Amino acid sequence: ESTLGAAAAQSGRYFGVAIAANRLSDSTYATIAAREFNSVTAENEMKIDATEPQRGQFNFTAADRVYNWAVQNGKEVRGHTLAWHSQQPGWMQSLSGSALRQAMIDHINGVMAHYKGKIAQWDVVNEAFADGSSGARRDSNLERTGSDWIEVAFRTARAADPSAKLCYNDYNVEDWTWAKTQAMYRMVRDFKQRGVPIDCVGFQSHFNSGSPYNSNFRTTLQNFAALGVDVAVTELDIQGAPSSTYANVVNDCLAVSRCLGVTVWGVRDSDSWRSGDTPLLFNNDGSKKPAYTAVLNAL
Numbered sequence: 319e320s321t322l323g324a325a326a327a328q329s330g331r332y333f334g335v336a337i338a339a340n341r342l343s344d345s346t347y348a349t350i351a352a353r354e355f356n357s358v359t360a361e362n363e364m365k366i367d368a369t370e371p372q373r374g375q376f377n378f379t380a381a382d383r384v385y386n387w388a389v390q391n392g393k394e395v396r397g398h399t400l401a402w403h404s405q406q407p408g409w410m411q412s413l414s415g416s417a418l419r420q421a422m423i424d425h426i427n428g429v430m431a432h433y434k435g436k437i438a439q440w441d442v443v444n445e446a447f448a449d450g451s452s453g454a455r456r457d458s459n460l461e462r463t464g465s466d467w468i469e470v471a472f473r474t475a476r477a478a479d480p481s482a483k484l485c486y487n488d489y490n491v492e493d494w495t496w497a498k499t500q501a502m503y504r505m506v507r508d509f510k511q512r513g514v515p516i517d518c519v520g521f522q523s524h525f526n527s528g529s530p531y532n533s534n535f536r537t538t539l540q541n542f543a544a545l546g547v548d549v550a551v552t553e554l555d556i557q558g559a560p561s562s563t564y565a566n567v568v569n570d571c572l573a574v575s576r577c578l579g580v581t582v583w584g585v586r587d588s589d590s591w592r593s594g595d596t597p598l599l600f601n602n603d604g605s606k607k608p609a610y611t612a613v614l615n616a617l
């Protein structure tokens with residue numbers, strides 16, 4: 319196959335990309351994105367601050383630009399993200415307790431209703447665990463509403479759109495030996511045991527020298543899949559874009575039957591949220607980097 323998406327589709331998977339609405343007018347960007355990928359995640363446009371800038375007043379202008387571009391170009395869409403401590407609008411940052419809990423529920427219902435039946439996977443909850451060795455939840459205004467906020471978010475999401483796969487998404491959870499990975503594993507196991515509706519786990523996979531790729535990532539994916547959830551690589555970028563590491567990540571996904579696909583977090587290095595790391599598959603001029611070829615050959 320000659321594109322990443324077509325190559326991934328040979329095994330029933332997707333190869334996706336994060337899209338920024340304001341870059342779609344750049345023809346080099348849009349040409350690569352349309353050609354190479356068969357899944358799209360909005361890089362920022364479906365987040366809480368973008369979709370509910372004032373309480374109860376939803377705005378899907380930018381989100382729909384990404385969504386409509388994806389559908390017009392034949393791509394499926396991952397929704398990102400409904401409940402998160404970051405990129406909250408000011409009104410939400412100032413809420414607490416039962417008012418914040420209700421605002422979270424109302425937000426999930428409002429966004430999921432707009433896209434009902436149209437989203438392949440939703441990142442319902444993002445980044446709820448703390449870094450480091452504690453294995454604890456991250457402190458946040460949402461966590462302070464009560465530690466059941468995550469399962470409430472998932473139950474709300476299931477009722478709002480029963481057709482979407484519901485994912486928990488996090489970073490620094492790729493290395494099986496890390497406490498954060500173990501904490502996330504215990505939560506997913508508990509949700510499955512108690513019937514909390516969760517369908518998938520997203521591994522962001524922002525690899526760099528501080529949180530490097532480890533070959534036990536495949537073990538992590540296998541162990542989560544064995545709990546009865548799908549897994550996905552949701553925000554892949556790798557400092558320096560070493561071809562071997564990119565190929566390893568693809569091979570890890572391909573080795574796990576429940577791995578749905580891989581999403582890279584941007585098109586060209588210049589589009590990256592950490593462009594100084596040159597972590598992506600395309601150069602700034604739109605040419606393919608060695609890591610591109612390594613990924614294509616691995617798929």
Ligand code: XIL
Pocket residue numbers: 361362444522553591
């Ligand atoms: C990042 C975007 O890429 C940036 O443009 C934005 O300024 C901050 O958020 N984990 C996530 C993503 O789940 O939503 C983040 O995206 C990167 C880390």
